[in-house]
Amino acid sequence: GAVVSQHPSWVICKSGTSVKIECRSLDFQATTMFWYRQFPKQSLMLMATSNEGSKATYEQGVEKDKFLINHASLTLSTLTVTSAHPEDSSFYICSARELFENEQFFGPGTRLTVL
Amino acid sequence: GQNIDQPTEMTATEGAIVQINCTYQTSGFNGLFWYQQHAGEAPTFLSYNVLDGLEEKGRFSSFLSRSKGYSYLLLKELQMKDSASYLCAVKDSNYQLIWGAGTKLIIKP
Numbered sequence: 001g002a003v004v005s006q007h008p009s010w011v012i013c014k015s016g017t018s019v020k021i022e023c024r025s026l027d028f029q030a031t032t033m034f035w036y037r038q039f040p041k042q043s044l045m046l047m048a049t050s051n052e053g054s055k056a057t058y059e060q061g062v063e064k065d066k067f068l069i070n071h072a073s074l075t076l077s078t079l080t081v082t083s084a085h086p087e088d089s090s091f092y093i094c095s096a097r098e099l100f101e102n103e104q105f106f107g108p109g110t111r112l113t114v115l
Numbered sequence: 116g117q118n119i120d121q122p123t124e125m126t127a128t129e130g131a132i133v134q135i136n137c138t139y140q141t142s143g144f145n146g147l148f149w150y151q152q153h154a155g156e157a158p159t160f161l162s163y164n165v166l167d168g169l170e171e172k173g174r175f176s177s178f179l180s181r182s183k184g185y186s187y188l189l190l191k192e193l194q195m196k197d198s199a200s201y202l203c204a205v206k207d208s209n210y211q212l213i214w215g216a217g218t219k220l221i222i223k224p
Contacts, residue, residue, distance in 0.1 A: 034212075042216070043202065043214050043215060043216040043217050044158070044202070044214045045214075046211070046212070046214075049211075091155075093157045093158075102146055102163055102165075102206070103148075103160055103163065104160075104212065105160070106150075106157040106158050106159065107157055108156065108157050109155075109156065109157040111155075
């Protein structure tokens with residue numbers, strides 16, 4: 001149990017286009033979902049936390065208008081990278097947590113390359 | 116500020132034992148996690164400590180001392196597949212996970 005999927009697993013896009021990444025909890029209700037970014041050889045960086053039905057809370061330095069997060073249901077959250085640029089190329093990972101549970105379950109990640 | 120410290124890289128021999136240390140300074144404490152992350156993959160959960168002491172799970176054990184702001188992950192009978200990064204993360208008073216930079220563990224035959 002406790003499986004989180006992400007789609008797509010990798011994406012290559014042109015500079016200036018938008019990319020949507022989906023994160024789904026397959027067998028539990030994810031009241032809270034987290035979006036992370038990880039650059040090569042660096043640790044996870046939390047971008048935002050979203051609770052189902054509420055607006056996401058963004059970490060300092062993360063542009064909310066550039067990284068649009070929607071958590072409309074208990075099993076799905078989406079991250080849209082708008083007007084992507086090469087510096088947005090990174091490994092994006094989502095995680096999900098059930099209400100009152102400690103553990104976060106991670107998705108397999110999405111590798112974004114912006115040309 | 117909040118800070119999680121762990122060694123950048125460690126090397127160990129197959130079949131041996133290795134201990135990866137983590138020290139933390141956070142605003143509040145609501146538990147400490149260890150995750151394993153293979154290159155190019157997402158982290159996978161290893162252990163969770165909220166009370167002082169040792170938690171054993173197969174070849175992996177995790178220890179916590181809240182008074183010292185210290186934890187370690189102990190890996191026994193090392194296998195080549197244990198080569199990965201090991202991430203220490205602390206849940207602070209706001210229940211936010213504060214992540215360490217990770218320790219890259221290299222296993223040699």
